[in-house]
Amino acid sequence: MKPARINGIxxxxxxxxxxxxxxxxxxxxxxxxxxxxxxxxxxxxxxxxEMTDVVVQENTTLMWKVEENDLWSFSPQxxxxxxxxxxxxxxxxxxxxxxxxxxxxxxxRIGDCGRMFPMGMSGSLPxxxxxxxxxxxxxxxxDILGSYGKGFKDNEGELVVKISQLKKK
Numbered sequence: 001m002k003p004a005r006i007n008g009i010x011x012x013x014x015x016x017x018x019x020x021x022x023x024x025x026x027x028x029x030x031x032x033x034x035x036x037x038x039x040x041x042x043x044x045x046x047x048x049x050e051m052t053d054v055v056v057q058e059n060t061t062l063m064w065k066v067e068e069n070d071l072w073s074f075s076p077q078x079x080x081x082x083x084x085x086x087x088x089x090x091x092x093x094x095x096x097x098x099x100x101x102x103x104x105x106x107x108x109r110i111g112d113c114g115r116m117f118p119m120g121m122s123g124s125l126p127x128x129x130x131x132x133x134x135x136x137x138x139x140x141x142x143d144i145l146g147s148y149g150k151g152f153k154d155n156e157g158e159l160v161v162k163i164s165q166l167k168k169k
Contacts, residue, residue, distance in 0.1 A: 045073065045140050048142075056133075058131070061124050064161055070085070071083060072155065075155075095147045097116075104140055
């Protein structure tokens with residue numbers, strides 16, 4: 001049964017109930033989670049493991065998104081126009097930052113020697129309690145030792161990455 005309307009308008013008591021319901025729903029959603037301020041980080045293709053200003057916090061989910069038109073290249077001779085943070089669909093060899101993941105992919109690490117994870121263009125990662133207070137490091141999945149070429153020395157470009165943390169309450 002539809003509520004009675006007068007000239008197409010709900011009666012005042014139903015308007016208030018609708019408004020209060022909407023406010024309570026919004027308030028409940030905000031109590032469950034809140035997003036910290038997003039930070040913008042620039043990652044250079046020719047630098048291995050750049051430390052960011054992002055400090056991860058327990059009970060959060062780390063989220064990231066790379067600008068859609070940002071390109072970098074692990075091999076300007078092969079990819080002069082560059083490629084995205086997703087890299088190319090070829091698994092990296094032993095000696096790369098992240099073997100078996102796409103070459104040229106954006107990769108993250110929590111802390112100096114902590115957990116590594118593939119990032120690509122966008123995604124999220126729950127932060128473990130043991131990772132609380134650690135800095136976020138970013139790099140390209142490339143030949144870290146220079147075993148298959150020049151490694152990071154011949155890389156070009158940079159990516160702009162927006163990073164935020166969704167806090168669970």
